[in-house]
Amino acid sequence: MDKKSILAPFKGWKYLFKKPVTVAMDDIFKNPRESQDNYRGFHINDWAKCIGCGTCSEVCPTNAITMVERSDVADEEGSKPERPVIDYGRCCFCALCVDICTSGSLSLTKEYLLNSSDPEDFYYMPTEKGITGKPIKLGYVKDETSDLLDLERKHMEHVGEDERKGSFIEIVRGFSKEQAIAEASRCVACEICTKTCPAHMNIPEYIRSVWNDNLSEGVDYLYKTNPLPSVCGRICTHKCEGACAISQRGDAVAIRWLKRYIVDNVPDDEYEKVVLSQVSKKGDGKVAIVGSGSAGLSAAYYLSTLGYEVDVYERKAQAGGPMRYGAPKYRLPDDITNRDISFIEKLGVKIHTNTDVGKDITMDKLKSTHDAVFIATGYPDTRPLNIPGVDNKDVIMAMPFLADSADFERGSAKMPEIKEKVVVIGSGNVAFDVARTLVRLQNMKYGKSDVMMAALENRQQIPADIEEIEEGTEEGIKFNLACGPQKIVVDEKTGNVKGVEVCECTQLFDENHRFNPQFDFDARQVLEADQVYLAIGQMPDFTYIPDEVQSQMQIERGKIKTNKNGQVAGVPWLFAGGDIIKGMDIINGVANGHDAAIGIDEYLRKNKKKS
Amino acid sequence: MKEIKLFLGPQHPGMHGNASVHMYVEGDIIKRSYLLPGMLHRGFEKSMERRTWMNNIALIPRICVPEPDTNEMVYAMNIEALAKIKVPERAHWIRMIILELARLSAHLMAFGGIGGPTGLYTAMYWAQADRDRILTIFEEITGHRVYHMYIVAGGVRKDLPKGIENKILDFLNDLESRLPEYEDLVLNNPTVRARTVDNILLPAEVVWELGVTGIGMRSATGQEYDIRKVAPYARYEKVDFKVPTATYSDAQTRMTLKYQEMYQSINIIKQAIDMMPGGKVRAKVADGSALRWRVPAGQVYSAVEASRGEYGYYTVSDGNTMPYRVAVRGASFPQGLLGVEKYMPGHRIDDAPLWFDTMGICSPEIDR
């Protein structure tokens, strides 16, 4: 044995004079050492951010997270009153919940100390405070790289503005199969959208059908709550997308386009099989429906699946209401509406067009020949504007114009009289429909367009959809916002319109968020125009209802009071739905129609029992 | 002499890990021996079929406790091969740093672990203290000391934290200066040498018969049979390192090789930190949220060089959100089961723990 090895053990003695590696007792017990910055310790959850979507619970590989409904959390739009509870008897601290959290509310702290002899201590609902109650230092937080959500919406092909502004060609091309599946895979199936949708459509379910490429199952889900999926797949106001959990940090899932993808890609025969299979045939009775808009058709569909005989009365030449005479064809082609309506008709629904209730047939007559009447006559008239000069022939109301234009687009009428320079007053979706239709007509007629929109709202307050604003701008619409029209300037000699005089609108809502416009009357200007279109809102027309019936009803601000199933308060045989009870929205109409069908079914069966 | 049955483990101070050896001994000599595995059987291969591709990241590191990163790596490699994902360049280098740090930590643990059967506890104390510094580095990079869940399909989960390079380099320099002391303490220690030199032989024929890989294979065959060289992954083909080999494999040789490999690991990490480019660290596996990732159908096997040898996963996908089947090749499966049965007999009882330690056996990866 050499000398080196004999001395070797003593070499270790030099460590006597070095800093010890041992962690001091105080650093373990009194002030436990702080973990490193990225540490995956216990959870905290920022309740102000958390929307209760339950994605954390979905992703958890250990099934440690349960969502518990809290009585003290408000049940608001775009969230669920649920919060995650974590079982540290399961949790493996992988932080996948943090990485996938839609709102970014969940994080992990640097805390790591928790000992107890009571298992209950390991079951914990994370709040902002943390499990130990000591001051919190954040450990693991998600960053862009670790994010497990797909925040970017798949690109949807559009027709370019040059091509589209001269014709009524449909703008959106629709998803391909790959795009649709990719888009569908962004969904986390939290069901917040289902809650928000007025019709409570089975959105996560049909998105899953798209993802699984099982479209006839998707159609089945669609028809459970909505008999107008092709139409809604194009012009629904998609409140669901506003509530989508993914939209917390990214683009919402394109729910509307996915719906459209389903209906566009299922062959008619398969489609028909699904639609007709929903019939349950048990009811016995006859129901009259006034108006063939979304509410009327929806009620008609569900009533006939319940076995009722349904007559729908429509005063115009074609069924569909605003789908037919409101929505411009670049958003909703006619054959799409035809398709949805044809399936409803296949169920045996009789649609009497060109039959104006109140003129061609009275309400009393309807009441006597039917067991119940459902009215869904919508808001057919444009709200008037009370300023000097509006009675000029070149001041045109939005709804009649859109109807005329629709007839022109389908080739059954001449082009409406339009002039070279126009102003549209209003900034809602209808105003945009008018303006964009005008752009197209002007381009067809004059080869160029000059459309100016004037509205009280400023750019942030515009109630129309963001796509409308973007696409409208692309098509060349000019804006004069935050201005209140004061009078229509008319050439005294010719009687022609010369323009609109507007003054600046300084404030739209007061401190209480109530509509209360204030104007600066000194800041006036005249917007030159040959024609002025009014699109500042719509209103109902109840003249077809006999006075003695009207006197029993309660109508407030153009809305009829009903119970939740559309039964008109005071008139048990009368049901109402759509715009006239809820306000303008196609999907509201669908929901009301469905509810009314349930209400009418209940009402008729109760009556049958009595008699 | 009468044959007596002895149990080595599962509860035995000489047994590292929860496994049991059934030994039939005559006097001091083992006549027959068998491993009784399964104490750590958790049914991983089944559980993985019940979880999505992403969720399995929480499960896989737990298959092998001392060196979890190799699991993450092979799992990610399989998904990347099936889904044809191009991993960002920087991620390759980060992965290499992580894998080599893990190798260092596993080697330190095994090298110190030799102190148990030889009674040289100082080695264990030193090695664990040095290993703890690696774990702290891991904690800073990945968020946890032991189960990192860091290498994911498509790259790594997060970029390296700022300034970690210097901490790693500090540690490596420190360790490098301390390694000669380990040599003096363990390899040149007369007591240890008395137990290890010319003891527990592993001839090349046995290597091929059992299918032993890793240090065992290299110490017997004299060839650079290292997957990092033979079928490079990450960016091992771009760094310059040697694979220590030998042609006579006794316990001492295998320990020496382990010791020399630590130098090589330090060397690789230093080069990697030097050569690592910037840029992104993670590519997308599939469209959509992690709940709905699908991996195209296919069957693929990937292997990496773990501290104990070839560590591989065989992954089968049927195109769904969850693996159809994952089979795990634990690096120590051949020597741990067949090796104990065939080649432990003939040794003395007190050499059994030493046999286990120097053959590089890790029971959780055998049991899965």
Next chain:
Amino acid sequence: MDNTVEKQENIRKGWDGISRFFRANSIWMLMYCTGCCAIELPQAMTSRYDMERLGMGPMATPRQADVLLITGYLSLKTLRRIIYAYEQMSTPKYLVAFGPCTLNGGIYYDSHAVINRLDQYLPIDVYIAGCMPKPEAVMNGFNDLIGMIKRKEANGWKKYEQNKDWYRKNQIQALGELRIKDEFHE
């Protein structure tokens, strides 16, 4: 007469206090790595965290050990051996459970081979959270155990004696039979 009873009682109490003091400050833990959390034990035992400062050290045989550490998940096969070991240990004996797996199955909640709740089969004195617990957490858990012993709260072993039938029933339900011939190779 009463006086002597009281005296004896006082002596017994005093003796009890002394023995608890020694028990609490010299705990021998059984060296049995049952699962993954055991990987942090070497750290806790060696120079970095130096568990011996708490008077704790490893012990090779169950009969001489005071505390059994269940370091994580328990497969059925290990559970059987744990029960052997636990029943061999002499009283008073304590049991510390590491990680979520002992509480409610942890990540192995759906595994066919791993039990979910350890407290169905053995009485537990302290649970330590974390997957896996850091050495600091382990040390704190042991510190808690020491406190409990001092305060006479670590009574899991008494519970086990009292409810042995219930524990046995659960053990047999999971294991089929408790003692099997461990000779699968023959």
Next chain:
Amino acid sequence: MNKDIKNLVADIKSRFELVGEDYPKDDQAALDFNSRDIHSVLAYVKSQGFRQLSILSCVDWIKDNQFQLVYIVFNWETGIRLQVRTRIDRSNPKFTTVTSIYPGAKYYERDVHEFFGVEFEGNPDSYKQLFLENWDDMPPLRKDFDSKAYSDRKYPVREYAADFSKAGDKK
């Protein structure tokens, strides 16, 4: 694809009937054979430098009522890996051992027997339990075995008493 693999597969094709082939990686080929050829294929590839059996595994294709046996062999000289695969009937799963070619397969065969129930004739110990003890159900890695249901049936789960549905309850 690697040139060596091309040559190798061409060579194998000339000797054995190849049922299917796939190339999941540059240096890896997956070759399907009839089950009667497996032994001669393995013996041949072993003579061609594939001296190591990395793993023998099994896949349960329950829809086809077949088990797929996968022998993964590796050539340490060239770095090429082969998956030698074959399918056998699932209702009466039997195969012959390959321990005479790769002795290391012994415990892999036991493993496959334990988890899939495939019997290997000629492997004397293959019927014995290895990882499991007192197992009382079908082999657990078969697709029709539901481990969650088994766990729920056998091992009770903790029900916590805490109720978090309203404010103020605990913490």
